[in-house]
Amino acid sequence: MSQYKAAVVGLGQIGLTYDFDPKRERPSAHVFAYQLNPRIELVAAADVRINQCQALHKIASAVTFYQSLDELLKDHSVDIISICTPPVHHLSAIQYILQNTDTKIIFCEKPLVSCVDEAKLLAQKLQKGNCLLIPNLSRRWNSGMQRVKAHVANRQYDELQKIHVKYTRGIHNTGSHFLDLLHWWGGKISEVQVIRKINTSADYDSDPSYTFAFLIDENILGFAEAFDDEQYYLFEIDLYFSKGKIEIRNSGDDVFYYQVGEHHLYTGFKSLYLERCENQLLSESNLANAINHLVNILDGLEQPLCTVEHGVYPLYVAETLIRSFNNHCSKESVRF
């Protein structure tokens, strides 16, 4: 079997250094995920910080280091490029790759671009060409989250009616993950209304956190509550169906499935009973799964599970939440 050549630009946390954290499952960052995949040859990596050269060579000694994407691309022609730089750099990097190379897949960190105006520019740039742009909305690669998707799609608990979310750290940061999951599982949010702004550490990155109500496709009512991560980190989602409930707990590490049965205390009423639980779902490497998926796409075996539309959608909801907050917590429609 042939090998595909890959490169990584941006050697910060998700590009490289998460794999130096002993608490994280490996691989947790792009460099090591490529290194471990037998179908990939990681040939080069770039970061504006020269110190990242030494850090790179701790786990990928044969990979050539560059201080810019342009220099890297002068020397190498690759099949896949991972963009792991801050969001403000994503659009210019995507444009440069599209204009100057024959790269087959750009695997770009979320958020795909930094605002809705950039998302519109991106749509124009992508109109021609064969390069696939795949956002890393990492929870889509997790088999536990894929089983939730199948459960909802097969209507195993009948109709999805209500969703409750608890989150910390920003409508762009954590928001891009849970808004994508809601889109994937339930459909597009049509309306939002902010109730209150909550202080979290994401405020230092100018990323606000709101408690808000939302509506999906006119019939699924939702409520998302923001918590301050200076107290504790929280990422939980409850999906309420007419005949059951799914609970996503501990950032998606645990999922509980409840089905409806006769109430054990009250005649004539029903209650929810635990049907099964799945634990340690995050011990599976989402990034390793993603890289396998990219190889399968290049082999012609799979279609992308995550598209540009999925990548930009959370930005439109985040923009609407900001509009709602700025308009004294008005009800606002999402213009996607």
Ligand SMILES: NC(=O)c1ccc[n+]([C@@H]2O[C@H](COP(=O)([O-])OP(=O)(O)OC[C@H]3O[C@@H](n4cnc5c(N)ncnc54)[C@H](O)[C@@H]3O)[C@@H](O)[C@H]2O)c1
């Ligand atoms: N999918 C996920 O779960 C996940 C997790 C963490 C971060 N992210 C996303 O990944 C991106 C990076 O986040 P991070 O936490 O790794 O940030 P970071 O600040 O740790 O790393 C960014 C790196 O990019 C480098 N860089 C900046 N501009 C550059 C340029 N023009 N050329 C080359 N290198 C450049 C910086 O020097 C730095 O090393 C963000 O978009 C973030 O939202 C996604």
